[in-house]
Amino acid sequence: QQQVKQSPQSLIVQKGGISIINCAYENTAFDYFPWYQQFPGKGPALLIAIRPDVSEKKEGRFTISFNKSAKQFSLHIMDSQPGDSATYFCAASSYSSASKIIFGSGTRLSIRP
Amino acid sequence: DTEVTQTPKHLVMGMTNKKSLKCEQHMGHRAMYWYKQKAKKPPELMFVYSYEKLSINESVPSRFSPECPNSSLLNLHLHALQPEDSALYLCASSQRLAGAQETQYFGPGTRLLVL
Numbered sequence: 001q002q003q004v005k006q007s008p009q010s011l012i013v014q015k016g017g018i019s020i021i022n023c024a025y026e027n028t029a030f031d032y033f034p035w036y037q038q039f040p041g042k043g044p045a046l047l048i049a050i051r052p053d054v055s056e057k058k059e060g061r062f063t064i065s066f067n068k069s070a071k072q073f074s075l076h077i078m079d080s081q082p083g084d085s086a087t088y089f090c091a092a093s094s095y096s097s098a099s100k101i102i103f104g105s106g107t108r109l110s111i112r113p
Numbered sequence: 114d115t116e117v118t119q120t121p122k123h124l125v126m127g128m129t130n131k132k133s134l135k136c137e138q139h140m141g142h143r144a145m146y147w148y149k150q151k152a153k154k155p156p157e158l159m160f161v162y163s164y165e166k167l168s169i170n171e172s173v174p175s176r177f178s179p180e181c182p183n184s185s186l187l188n189l190h191l192h193a194l195q196p197e198d199s200a201l202y203l204c205a206s207s208q209r210l211a212g213a214q215e216t217q218y219f220g221p222g223t224r225l226l227v228l
Contacts, residue, residue, distance in 0.1 A: 032214040043117075043203050043219030044156065051214070089155050093214070100169075101217065103155035 002027060004092050006104030014112050019077040021107045023090035026071065030092040034101070035064065035075050038087045047088070048075070080111045116140075117220035119204050125226045128194060134223045136187040136204030144168075144210050145187040146217065147179060148203040156203055156219075162187060163210055194227045201225070 005024045013019045023033075031052055036044035050057045050064040050073065057064045063076040077084055090104040117138045126132050136145065144163050148156035161169035162181040176198075178190040187204055201222040207215040 034216070036219075041221070043205070043221050045219065046216050049214075049216070095214075100158060106153070106155055108153075 002102055004090060004102050004104040006090050006107060008107060009105070010108040010110070012110045012112060013080045015080065015082060017080050017111075019075075019080045019084065019109055019111070021075045021088055021090065021109070022072065023074065023104050024070075024072045025092050025102075027092070027094070028071070029094040029096055030102075031095060032093045033064070033066065033073050034091050034093075035062075036089045036091060036103075038089065038106075040086075044089060077109075080109075082111045082113055085109055085111050117204055117206055117218050119202075119220040119223050121223060122221070123224050123226075125228065126191065126194065127228055128196070130194075131190070131192045133191065134189040134202055134204075134225075136189075136220055137185055138206040138218070139185055140206065140208075140218070141184075142206035142208050142218075143184060144207045144215070145181060146205040146207075147177075147187070147189050148205065148219075150201040150203055150222070160189075161210070168210070191225075194225075196227050199225055199227045 034049035035047045037047045038044040048059050048062050052068050061078045066073045088107045091101045093101045120135045147159040150156045158171050159173045160179040165181045176193050180188040203222045204220040205217040207217045
């Protein structure tokens with residue numbers, strides 16, 4: 001019940017296309033859903049985050065869509081660029097779980113020029 | 114400044130060696146974390162310090178020993194490691210514990226190879 005399931009494992013998108021990564025969770029106590037971006041040789045960096053009282057959050061080319069009833073959320077990258085090539089982790093946490101962020105398994109995104 | 118620094122960047126050690134990893138942040142954060150990340154896997158939480166006190170130990174073997182000498186520094190002491198402990202060790206910090214919707218800021222990691 002503590003898992004966050006992420007798909008796909010890897011994704012190849014043409015430059016200018018839309019990249020979509022999906023995540024699902026079971027624990028209804030989760031109340032914070034961040035996405036992290038990790039480049040090779042670097043630590044993960046927070047990209048964008050959403051709370052369950054909001055169905056969508058947009059920051060530049062990055063949008064999180066959140067479906068509370070389905071317990072699913074997704075990351076959309078519009079106008080994908082080669083510089084977006086990285087590994088993306090969805091995650092979830094809850095106030096009651098204190099410090100634990102539950103990470104998804106990750107998606108390796110490659111943007112073809 | 115949202116930077117978490119980690120030293121060294123790379124470390125090679127034998128199974129009988131003793132070494133330490135160092136993490137530093139000057140953002141005034143009071144929660145600090147150690148994670149272990151294997152290739153193509155998400156980070157796995159190891160330890161959490163809150164206000165310089167050990168808050169969570171995720172059943173980590175005693176050959177890993179964390180230390181938080183002050184609010185800006187976090188160390189991970191390594192002794193008698195096994196080859197399977199080879200991984201990227203990430204440090205992170207947040208203003209408070211992450212469950213309170215706090216952003217965790219990660220350092221670049223120390224890539225550890227145990228021979």
